Amino acid sequence: MIVQAFVAGIGVLGPGLAGWAETRSVLRGERPYACAPTVLPAPTLLPAAERRRTGRVVKLALAVAAQATAHAAVEPAQLRSVFSASGGDGENCHELCQSLAAPAREVSPTRFSNSVHNAPAGYWSIATGATAPSTVLCAFDGSFCAGLLEAMVQVSVDEERILLVVYDAQYPEPMRAKRPVPDAFGAALVLTPARQPSSLARLRASIGGESIERLAQPGLEALRSANPAARALPLLRRLALARSDRTVLEYLEDSSVTVQVEPCA
Amino acid sequence: MKPLVLKAFTATSCIGRGLGQTLESLHAERSGLSRCRFETADLDTHVGEVAGVDAQELPARLGRFDCRNNRLAELGLQQDGFAAAVEEAASRLGTKRVGVFLGTSTAGILQTELAYRRRDPESGALPESFDYAATHNPFSAADYVRRRLRLEGPAAVVSCACASSAKVFGAARRMIEAGLIDAALVGGIDSLCLTTLYGFHSLQLCSTSPCRPFDAARDGISIGEAAAFVLLERVGGRVCGDDVLLLGVGESNDAYHMSAPHPEGQGARRAMEAALRDAGLEPAAIDYINLHGTGTPSNDRSESQAVTGVFGALTPCSSTKGATGHTLGAAGALEAVISALALRHALVPAGVNTLHVDETLTAHYLKHRRSAPLARVLSNSFGFGGTNCSLILGRAG
Numbered sequence: 236m237i238v239q240a241f242v243a244g245i246g247v248l249g250p251g252l253a254g255w256a257e258t259r260s261v262l263r264g265e266r267p268y269a270c271a272p273t274v275l276p277a278p279t280l281l282p283a284a285e286r287r288r289t290g291r292v293v294k295l296a297l298a299v300a301a302q303a304t305a306h307a308a309v310e311p312a313q314l315r316s317v318f319s320a321s322g323g324d325g326e327n328c329h330e331l332c333q334s335l336a337a338p339a340r341e342v343s344p345t346r347f348s349n350s351v352h353n354a355p356a357g358y359w360s361i362a363t364g365a366t367a368p369s370t371v372l373c374a375f376d377g378s379f380c381a382g383l384l385e386a387m388v389q390v391s392v393d394e395e396r397i398l399l400v401v402y403d404a405q406y407p408e409p410m411r412a413k414r415p416v417p418d419a420f421g422a423a424l425v426l427t428p429a430r431q432p433s434s435l436a437r438l439r440a441s442i443g444g445e446s447i448e449r450l451a452q453p454g455l456e457a458l459r460s461a462n463p464a465a466r467a468l469p470l471l472r473r474l475a476l477a478r479s480d481r482t483v484l485e486y487l488e489d490s491s492v493t494v495q496v497e498p499c500a
Numbered sequence: 501m502k503p504l505v506l507k508a509f510t511a512t513s514c515i516g517r518g519l520g521q522t523l524e525s526l527h528a529e530r531s532g533l534s535r536c537r538f539e540t541a542d543l544d545t546h547v548g549e550v551a552g553v554d555a556q557e558l559p560a561r562l563g564r565f566d567c568r569n570n571r572l573a574e575l576g577l578q579q580d581g582f583a584a585a586v587e588e589a590a591s592r593l594g595t596k597r598v599g600v601f602l603g604t605s606t607a608g609i610l611q612t613e614l615a616y617r618r619r620d621p622e623s624g625a626l627p628e629s630f631d632y633a634a635t636h637n638p639f640s641a642a643d644y645v646r647r648r649l650r651l652e653g654p655a656a657v658v659s660c661a662c663a664s665s666a667k668v669f670g671a672a673r674r675m676i677e678a679g680l681i682d683a684a685l686v687g688g689i690d691s692l693c694l695t696t697l698y699g700f701h702s703l704q705l706c707s708t709s710p711c712r713p714f715d716a717a718r719d720g721i722s723i724g725e726a727a728a729f730v731l732l733e734r735v736g737g738r739v740c741g742d743d744v745l746l747l748g749v750g751e752s753n754d755a756y757h758m759s760a761p762h763p764e765g766q767g768a769r770r771a772m773e774a775a776l777r778d779a780g781l782e783p784a785a786i787d788y789i790n791l792h793g794t795g796t797p798s799n800d801r802s803e804s805q806a807v808t809g810v811f812g813a814l815t816p817c818s819s820t821k822g823a824t825g826h827t828l829g830a831a832g833a834l835e836a837v838i839s840a841l842a843l844r845h846a847l848v849p850a851g852v853n854t855l856h857v858d859e860t861l862t863a864h865y866l867k868h869r870r871s872a873p874l875a876r877v878l879s880n881s882f883g884f885g886g887t888n889c890s891l892i893l894g895r896a897g
Contacts, residue, residue, distance in 0.1 A: 236679035285758075319656075321637065328612075335694045336616035340542075347699030348759040348884060351605065352638055352659035357885025360755040366767065368751035368774075369887065370667055372656045373638040381656040385671060388678045409625050410612075413632040442596075442654060442680060489652055 237441045240390040240397075240426040241434040241499065242474060244307025246299035249273055249420035249465065250458065254302060261455075262468070262475035268454045273419040280362035288345050289358060290324035295421040296355035296402045297362060303423035304398060308433065311363035314425070315389065316398040318356040319372040319382025321463040322414065324349060325406030332410075355402065367395075378403070379422075379466040380486035383494075386426055387440050394428045401464040420462040422471060434499040436474055444483035444493030470494055501778050503745040504673055504732045505896070507683070508585035510576060511837040513726035513824045514548035518579030523841055529850045529869055531823045533710040533722050538692045539610075543701055546710045548724025548825025549692060550575070562647055567608035567635040569691040570644045576689065576727025577648065586649050586731055589683050599681040600655040601671045602642045603664025603688040605829030605883075607657075608635035610693035641689045645729075653681050659829065661883030662792075664688060665728070666832025666891055670749040672732050687729035688830035696723055696828060703759060711795035711826070713819035713851055714804070714865045716858040718795045724825020728833035730840075741897035744840040747876065748779025754886025761799055761882060765806030768792075768880065771888035772810045775878060779892045783811045786892070787872075788848050790835045790879040791863075793819020794826050803880065804861035818866045822853035832881035836891055839877040843895050846873045 247258040251271045260266045275294040278286055280301060289297075296318065304311040322328075327349050334342050351357070353371040360369060374381035379401045386399040402421035406414055430437065448469040450456040458465045469482045473496040481495045509519075514532030516522035525532065533546040556571040577583045590598050615630040634640050638657045646655050654675065658667045665688025672684035700706045700723060707720035732746060739745075752774060754767035761768065776783060789811070792803055800819075807817060820838050827834050842849055850869040851857075857865045876894040 238678050238680065321639070331695060331699075332612055332616040335613050335698060336619075340694070340698050342695075342698040342702040344699075344702040344759075347695070347702055350695065350699065351661045351884045353661055353883070353885040353887055354758070356660070357758050357887070360753040360886060361757070364755050366753050366755045366770065368670075369660075369753050370658060370671065370751070371660050371887075372671075373659050374656045375633055375637050375639040375643065378639075378656075381654070384654060384675070384680070385656065388674045388680065392674045392677045409619060410632070413626055413630060414637075487655060490654070 237439050238387040238391040239437060239439045240387045241430050242424055242436045242438060243427050243431060243434055244303040244425035246302025246423035247471065248295060248299050250418045255306060259475040262472040268452050270454050275419060281358060285361060288349060290327050291404045291419055292324045292402055293355045293358050295404055295419045296400050297359055299421040299423040300359055300398060300400045303425050307425035309425060312365045314365060314398040315367040315395050316356060316369040316400060317382050317386040318400045319378045320401065321373060321375050321378045321403050323352050323354065325404060325410060329407050329410055376463045377487040378463045380484050380492045384492065390426050390428050396427045399424045399426060401467055403462050403464040417461050420458060420465040422464060422467045430499060436499055437497045439495040441493050442490065444491045446483055447485045447491055448482045501673055501748060502677060503735055503747050505735045505739060506730050506744045506840055507733045508582050508731040509837050509840055510580040510582040511726060511728040511834050512550060512576040512579055513827060513834055514550055514724055515823050519841060523845060525823060526847060526849050529852050531710055531852045533825055541694060541697050543697055544708045545706045546722045547692060548722060550725055562644065564631045565634040565640065565644045567611040569608040569641060569689055572691045572725060572727045573641060573644055573689045576729060582729055583649060586685055589731060590651055593682045595650060595652040597653055597682040598651050599653040599672060599675055599684040600642050600646045600651055601658060601668040601684055601686045602645060603658045603668045603829045603832060604638055604641045604690050605659060605661050605664055606690060606693050606695055607638045607641050609695050611635040613694050660887040661885055662828050662831055663881045663883035663887045663889045664829040664832060666881035666889035667751060669746055669891055670751055673749060676734060683731060683733045685729060685731055688833035689727045690827055690829040691725045705796055707795060710853050711822055712853045713793035713795040713821055714800050714857050714861055715854045716856045718797060718800060720796055721794045722825040724827040726827035726830040726834040728830055728837045730836065739896040741895065742844055743896035744843050745894050745896050747894045748775040748892035750774030750778055750890045752888045756886050759884050761802040763802055765802035767886055767888045768803055768806035768882055769809050771890040772878065775890040775892050786811065786815055786876050786878045787874040788842060788877045789815055789817035790839050790877060791817050791819040792880040792882045793821055795821060800861060804863040807863045813862045814864055816848055816864050816866050818849055818851035820849050822851055832889060835879045836893065839879045839893050843874050843877055843893060846871055848872055
């Protein structure tokens with residue numbers, strides 16, 4: 236079975252990748268990929284009191300979500316959303332575990348509220364006033380495909396416009412040694428059920444497929460294989476090249492997702 | 501939505517290991533809450549701890565998944581022939597055609613808490629034996645269950661705090677409707693850990709006594725733990741009167757506050773209305789509401805307003821959290837299973853522990869169970885981040 240959706244907007248932020256325009260030229264091979272620390276903008280969408288409480292993944296998720304909705308020229312409050320990530324705010328998790336290992340066990344209430352996996356989705360809804368349903372998934376290294384499938388299924392079945400946001404960022408030590416996610420990478424897609432004048436491409440996805448696509452550029456392939464959200468890169472590359480083609484994306488250990496990309500010229 | 505049938509279901513919480521004990525406790529209006537003696541927690545609170553979790557063993561091939569959360573999952577899967585029912589469905593439909601969608605909020609984070617106490621004094625490194633993917637990561641819960649039952653379909657954990665395992669019903673029904681799968685194992689698993697015990701304590705949301713939802717003197721939650729599972733399939737040719745159907749799922753966002761509900765329950769109201777629309781039902785068609793009813797002053801006030809706003813003040817409702825505790829990411833699935841038992845056994849569950857219903861709350865709260873035939877039940881689950889989900893279950897006949 237196949238599910239389909241049209242891409243109306245794209246957001247990307249990662250090491251050496253500041254926005255879709257820049258990422259698009261890198262993925263098209265028009266400019267070299269130069270890895271540099273991810274620059275996360277302040278979450279200006281949030282009220283000042285909330286802004287101070289947010290960590291890296293919230294900033295990352297909000298930044299790519301805002302890029303994608305701006306690119307699609309849609310009002311963020313109108314969209315349902317699907318967020319998917321392998322982990323949450325690594326720094327926050329580390330601080331909580333450290334507090335619990337100390338004799339006093341003084342846990343910060345803000346750190347605890349921010350520890351929920353759906354914190355970025357919660358902040359996004361508060362920032363934009365989006366009251367439409369939002370869900371937050373995790374499938375470890377397969378979190379991108381889990382999010383993509385859920386988003387495309389919602390587009391197909393419920394005929395709703397969906398904002399898909401995937402993101403993952405590093406843990407500090409000692410967790411980093413156990414889960415070495417490099418830096419921060421996030422991507423967002425605005426997906427719609429019908430073709431619109433501004434549609435960039437049509438996606439048709441099915442579960443399964445042989446030979447997972449890897450990236451030829453070593454720096455980008457290293458990012459793809461180490462940051463779960465960056466498993467979106469082969470799909471973003473197909474969108475950047477704007478040619479009819481298909482890509483096979485890495486999903487769970489024993490499965491993959493095939494996506495046929497057809498540009499809307 | 502097209503209704504789905506609950507082909508099999510089971511629940512394990514502090515009120516029972518499997519459906520038989522759970523039903524018995526509901527009949528007896530028994531609470532499973534007791535003074536907190538969990539691990540090294542030093543807190544004046546009550547918890548709903550499941551007996552025997554630490555003694556549960558995992559199959560040797562899945563040894564790396566060993567942690568309290570997956571032991572609880574294993575204990576849950578062994579009840580009521582549930583594992584066998586899933587294996588039967590997988591052999592009938594194909595292992596790739598059965599999805600796994602589970603809700604959890606903390607998965608096996610207890611393992612990480614323990615590992616942080618055993619850091620290398622010089623390097624600070626976590627112990628060699630700590631396995632991040634198989635215990636700490638939220639997906640570990642679904643990964644364990646999927647491997648345990650040798651399923652090969654799509655899988656994900658929904659982690660939306662305390663609405664997680666209600667929302668999995670939505671994820672599963674959409675994927676079945678899209679034709680990507682033919683059946684789904686849905687459910688929720690959350691187990692006691694210090695993060696939630698000390699975390700809710702830091703927010704001053706834990707009661708010192710067993711929680712009393714909707715009571716005038718309610719003063720917070722009691723944290724529980726549970727594993728609850730449901731096997732969902734399309735309604736085939738044969739349904740019998742005792743079969744329970746998933747009729748509707750409604751989801752919404754408060755867009756209000758990270759850890760407090762909207763004061764008038766606007767988000768909760770939209771979730772209930774969306775579930776009714778999804779099921780094509782009028783509010784009068786609902787015979788009982790299993791409330792989110794955590795026992796915090798603010799949750800119960802806003803939920804009561806939302807419920808009476810949609811249903812008026814006559815529809816009987818109760819929270820079963822006085823019996824089970826708040827099982828967080830497992831609450832949605834646990835309460836869906838309790839709702840299914842209510843439908844099957846003509847039992848309207850009591851709001852255990854509640855002595856004096858808060859008169860300012862207008863919803864029709866039941867302090868004692870009733871025996872009455874039920875055709876359709878709505879179950880509410882709300883979570884941090886302002887995420888809301890309502891499910892509607894009904895008898896097939």
